[in-house]
Amino acid sequence: MSKVYVAIIGAGGVGKAFISQLAQYASTSRRPISTILIQRSSQAVVSKDYSPIDLASWSSAPSTSPLSFPEETHRFLASCPGPVILVDNTSSAAIATHYARFLTSGISIVTPNKKAFSDSIELWDTIYAASANNGHPGAGYIFHEATVGAGLPVLSTLKELLETGDEVRRIEGVFSGTMSFLFNSFAPLSGDNGGKGFAECVSEARELGYTEPDPRDDLNGLDVARKLTILARMSGLRVKSATSFPIQSLVPKSLESVETAEAFLERLGQFDNDMKKVKEDAERGGGVTRFVGAMNVETNEVSVGLKTFDKGSAIAGLKGSDNIISFYTKRYGERALIIQGAGAGAEVTAMGVLGDLIKVLQRLK
Numbered sequence: 001m002s003k004v005y006v007a008i009i010g011a012g013g014v015g016k017a018f019i020s021q022l023a024q025y026a027s028t029s030r031r032p033i034s035t036i037l038i039q040r041s042s043q044a045v046v047s048k049d050y051s052p053i054d055l056a057s058w059s060s061a062p063s064t065s066p067l068s069f070p071e072e073t074h075r076f077l078a079s080c081p082g083p084v085i086l087v088d089n090t091s092s093a094a095i096a097t098h099y100a101r102f103l104t105s106g107i108s109i110v111t112p113n114k115k116a117f118s119d120s121i122e123l124w125d126t127i128y129a130a131s132a133n134n135g136h137p138g139a140g141y142i143f144h145e146a147t148v149g150a151g152l153p154v155l156s157t158l159k160e161l162l163e164t165g166d167e168v169r170r171i172e173g174v175f176s177g178t179m180s181f182l183f184n185s186f187a188p189l190s191g192d193n194g195g196k197g198f199a200e201c202v203s204e205a206r207e208l209g210y211t212e213p214d215p216r217d218d219l220n221g222l223d224v225a226r227k228l229t230i231l232a233r234m235s236g237l238r239v240k241s242a243t244s245f246p247i248q249s250l251v252p253k254s255l256e257s258v259e260t261a262e263a264f265l266e267r268l269g270q271f272d273n274d275m276k277k278v279k280e281d282a283e284r285g286g287g288v289t290r291f292v293g294a295m296n297v298e299t300n301e302v303s304v305g306l307k308t309f310d311k312g313s314a315i316a317g318l319k320g321s322d323n324i325i326s327f328y329t330k331r332y333g334e335r336a337l338i339i340q341g342a343g344a345g346a347e348v349t350a351m352g353v354l355g356d357l358i359k360v361l362q363r364l365k
């Protein structure tokens, strides 16, 4: 079996967990796997002669400044003596917009980065047209399971429903690990929350590695909107972009343009009473507030925002960072096919990325 080369961009929470899962997988894989690049925003470990980087000690290996992207990175990978899989563990749009160029050169891509799949519909079309997924000869494959529900098998399930001829009518649920954690801890189903303010819960979610690098990207609803855009497009809706439908934001207007995530978090506590009121209003009606999303193929609608749920509902009963995703289809009728479990966190996300890498390995000659 020929050797497969892996290049990793992004070694933060998810990237580091991915590297240790890859090390374990590669040590037992029948197919030789050689990691030749681990690149962060300001430094990189590069194996110029394509010999394997030791994944147990990469963080103390000699580093250089990063290869420029896309130019040097593309040149380095396109000259590789065997098939290459590029793993994008960043949340960078600047990287995502160049996927098609890599795919056209036969380089496969696996990624938890939502940017490429939830920006313009033109970018989505360009990426899929350039990939081997759609039969483009000599091109690379692209998989992005971890862009929705982290490691939960959401996209692979949707794909299989569609490929086997089912008709998806609507998909709804809790799509954000951060939002789930925030409301499960700030407005728990029973008991009080120990006096925690909303802002304190946001800082905790960030420390646990659930949030985007800037938690405003979760709180403004855009992260959920991106996931629904991906699901809607896979289901056949031509959603123009992740901002082409109504999204309820929980970011106070006056904090939208605060420069850094840290400064935002410092000031968020000033707005704790607003969220307390939302919580108390729901409680007075006998329910709990949760942040949810839905897309409806029949009405061509996507929606994202807060809703009040009955205390006996499955959504009200979620714990931790759990997502719950319900597929209403022709075959499953009104008793939906439901996927539930942790929807954020480094290890479960890395699992989704490694699972995709294994899918590519199975397809490569």
Ligand SMILES: NC(=O)C1=CN([C@@H]2O[C@H](COP(=O)(O)OP(=O)(O)OC[C@H]3O[C@@H](n4cnc5c(N)ncnc54)[C@H](OP(=O)(O)O)[C@@H]3O)[C@@H](O)[C@H]2O)C=CC1
Binding pocket: 009, 010, 011, 012, 013, 014, 015, 039, 040, 041, 042, 043, 066, 089, 090, 091, 092, 094, 095, 112, 113, 114, 146, 147, 149, 150, 177, 209, 210, 211, 212, 213, 343, 344, 345, 346, 349
């Ligand atoms: N955390 C989670 O639970 C989940 C995350 N995801 C997605 O996974 C991705 C990674 O998330 P996470 O690990 O939490 O984020 P982090 O912020 O922890 O890590 C991001 C990494 O990307 C690197 N990076 C950023 N921009 C560039 C660039 N232009 N060139 C090279 N490296 C770059 C950063 O470099 P440096 O180390 O120098 O800062 C860092 O290593 C995101 O797209 C996120 O949406 C998806 C599902 C769940």
Ligand SMILES: N[C@@H](CC=O)C(=O)O
Binding pocket: 146, 147, 148, 149, 150, 175, 176, 177, 178, 179, 210, 211, 212, 218, 223, 343, 344, 345
């Ligand atoms: N920030 C996201 C991470 C996974 O996509 C979330 O909280 O769900």
Ligand code: NA
Binding pocket: 145, 146, 147, 148, 149, 150, 151, 152, 153, 154, 155, 352
């Ligand atoms: Na997933």
